[in-house]
Amino acid sequence: MMDPALHDLRGSPEPFIGVSPGELRRSGLICAGAVALGGMAGWPLWGIGAAALLPWTPLLTLSTARIYRSSGWPSSTYSS
Numbered sequence: 001m002m003d004p005a006l007h008d009l010r011g012s013p014e015p016f017i018g019v020s021p022g023e024l025r026r027s028g029l030i031c032a033g034a035v036a037l038g039g040m041a042g043w044p045l046w047g048i049g050a051a052a053l054l055p056w057t058p059l060l061t062l063s064t065a066r067i068y069r070s071s072g073w074p075s076s077t078y079s080s
Contacts, residue, residue: 019059030055 034051043051 019062023059027055027059 031052034055035048038048038051
């Protein structure tokens, strides 16, 4: 069992506070589907990599914006 301090009120993992588990699952499934489709279609490796990262972009952007709003830009770049 994870430490309760690492969860917000909705039970999301720490790196994605405020993002529902359903959104995380959806992004993971889209990522896996894009990698499978790209592999079967014969896409170049860079295309498969781009297709795998694309579904995570909104979640990472929202997480970065939330860190910036809560404590400023230096804390998001110098965090340990």
